[in-house]
Amino acid sequence: MSDTNGYHSGSNLERILRAGHFAVTAELGPPQNADGEVIRKKAQLLKGYCDAANLTDNQTAIVRMSSIGAGTILVQEGLEPVIQMVCRDRNRLAMQSDLLGAYALGIRNLLCLTGDHQTFGNHPTAKNVFDIDSMQMVQMVTGMRDKRVFQCGEEFKGQEPRFFVGAVESPFAHPIDFRPHRLGKKVKAGASFIQTQLVFDIEAFKKFMDKVCSLGIHEQVYLLAGIGPLKSPTMAKYMRDNVPGILIPNEMIKRMEKAGEPWAGKSKDELTAEDKKARTAAWQDEGIKICIELIQQMRKIKGVSGVHIMAIEWEKAVKPLVEGAGLYPRPVVPDASTVSAQPA
Amino acid sequence: MIVAEQKSLDEIKKLVGSAQKVLVVGCGTCVTVCFAGGAREAAIVAAELRMSTKLDGSPKEVTDVTVQRQCEWEYLDEIAPKLGQVDIILSLGCGVGVQAIAEHFPGTWVVPGLNTKFMGLPTEQGVWAERCAACGDCILGLTGGICPIARCSKSLLNGPCGGSLDGHCEINADISCAWQLIYDRLNSMGKLEVLMDIQPPKNWQTSRDGGPRKIVREDLRLDKKEE
Structure with a gap:
């Protein structure tokens, strides 16, 4: 077994969290094509502004470059990846073999998710898998790491895949009373960190965190609160009304509307291209401002170890967010020399 | 119960194809209870096929019969005497019924008139919902x-x-x-x-x-x- 120096994987994200720093992760959406340059360009936008970047796994059930493929490019670019893996597309055999490969390629962080149902995506007629659920995936990958056993119980020899393993929670999805317990189950299964669904309603989130802390879960896991900048009032209302578990307070939507007020009352035809551009910029500025305030409030909540920024298809926003929240530059925690960060 | 629903008349006509003499076989169990393939539905489908093919200018001879349970070979014996007079069987049984006919009468062409949907129950008049996936x-x-x-x-x-x-x-x-x-x-x-x-x-x-x-x-x- 490799010397882990007390770390699960020794990844940058794990070291940052273990050192007690307020961590920053950011989402990077792989493209719907085979162009690695897209990943490289996005990586440059995020590099230095987050401790690790999440690569989504066929998010919303739309075919995209694989998280492992894109994550490998990030390794080459010197930006640490967190690869996401969902239960929708792979059975336990495929998951394990892909994770052996991912580790060999230098990937050290893994986020386990259930996955959106395929009816949302671009292949609604597909057969889904859901052989195991996200909790069982956490157990499986920590078993491979800590006991060197495959899910079937069979022991294996040689290098084990040592991932820093995370899971997700949606604090306001239903049944809402069960959510802190579900989070606790994921921790019991072996998750070391949690990234949450987007949070806009700080008061509701505080109640959730109170419950998490009262159960003592915050002492066993690093919780990164999901945050993201709103792009427009329309996007805010769409998310509020259509995405399960996303609560957006009315005042926040009013602030977004107010940002676009100078252009309000004009029909689409009356707005020039410059008008539209200026309005978009005003909305985005306000969205970033709101998001910075959210990060600052998150830093004060007991049990929150960091933020996970989901600036969906707007990776450029990460820099002003991190800078604006006073989280730049990112801390450097020396790599334990005994922990291999090179491809195995 | 096994819950099924009828295929469209267009699809049924395509499945029947050029066969002239059609025997519609209903089933007296699950598909009767879910109003998809019982005696009443078998008679209606047979009438629809007769009328529709007549309007198309190539009328078919369509008769119907309903057995108590299409999914057991012994209940299928009663249709054996009719087989010499038909070109095709249109089964209004579930997928099990269709296959029971195919297995029991190797020389007879059989096509499905239903889509078998799930194992479930009626939650209100006219609504059925899945309850069991037979995971074993x-x-x-x-x-x-x-x-x-x-x-x-x-x-x-x-x-x-x-x-x-x-x-x-x-x-x-x-x-x-x-x-x-x-x-x-x-x-x-x-x-x-x-x-x-x-x-x-x-x-x-x-x-x-x-x-x-x-x-x-x-x-x-x-x-x-x-x-």
């Missing part, structure tokens, strides 16, 4: 009598996904979230602690994933010598 290893004892394999869109075993909202599934508002139902039921019975255990990965070998299934009951088999 019943876990209803762990979930308060509500099946997450059949009723959770992702067959999750450890609680709801992040897509549960206001009691319904993320797929659409017409599908109840099975885990909300399980949670509410266990909560009302003071048994929520059941949900705190982590359920291990399911053994899907007992399900279709283990290959086509078969049950052999030696205690019920006839002695081979007596056969």
Whole structure:
């Protein structure tokens, strides 16, 4: 077994969290094509502004470059990846073999998710898998790491895949009373960190965190609160009304509307291209401002170890967010020399 | 019960093709109860086929008969005498019924008139809903009598996904979230602690994933010598 120096994987994200720093992760959406340059360009936008970047796994059930493929490019670019893996597309055999490969390629962080149902995506007629659920995936990958056993119980020899393993929670999805317990189950299964669904309603989130802390879960896991900048009032209302578990307070939507007020009352035809551009910029500025305030409030909540920024298809926003929240530059925690960060 | 629904007349006509003499075979069990393939439906489909092919200018001879149970060979014997007079059987049984006919009458062409949908029950007049996925290893004892394999869109075993909202599934508002139902039921019975255990990965070998299934009951088999 490799010397882990007390770390699960020794990844940058794990070291940052273990050192007690307020961590920053950011989402990077792989493209719907085979162009690695897209990943490289996005990586440059995020590099230095987050401790690790999440690569989504066929998010919303739309075919995209694989998280492992894109994550490998990030390794080459010197930006640490967190690869996401969902239960929708792979059975336990495929998951394990892909994770052996991912580790060999230098990937050290893994986020386990259930996955959106395929009816949302671009292949609604597909057969889904859901052989195991996200909790069982956490157990499986920590078993491979800590006991060197495959899910079937069979022991294996040689290098084990040592991932820093995370899971997700949606604090306001239903049944809402069960959510802190579900989070606790994921921790019991072996998750070391949690990234949450987007949070806009700080008061509701505080109640959730109170419950998490009262159960003592915050002492066993690093919780990164999901945050993201709103792009427009329309996007805010769409998310509020259509995405399960996303609560957006009315005042926040009013602030977004107010940002676009100078252009309000004009029909689409009356707005020039410059008008539209200026309005978009005003909305985005306000969205970033709101998001910075959210990060600052998150830093004060007991049990929150960091933020996970989901600036969906707007990776450029990460820099002003991190800078604006006073989280730049990112801390450097020396790599334990005994922990291999090179491809195995 | 097995719940099925009829294929469109257009599809049925395509399946029947150029066959001239058609025997529509209904079934007196599940598909009668769900109004898809009983005696009444068999008579209606036969009449529709007659009228439609007449309007098309190539009338077919269509008769109908309904057996008590299409999924058992012995009940199919009563249609044997008719087979010499027909070119094709249009079965209004479930998928089991169609195959029972094909197996019992190797020389007769049979096509399905129904789409077999699921195992379920009527929740109100005219509405049927799925309840069992025949996974072969019943876990209803762990979930308060509500099946997450059949009723959770992702067959999750450890609680709801992040897509549960206001009691319904993320797929659409017409599908109840099975885990909300399980949670509410266990909560009302003071048994929520059941949900705190982590359920291990399911053994899907007992399900279709283990290959086509078969049950052999030696205690019920006839002695081979007596056969």
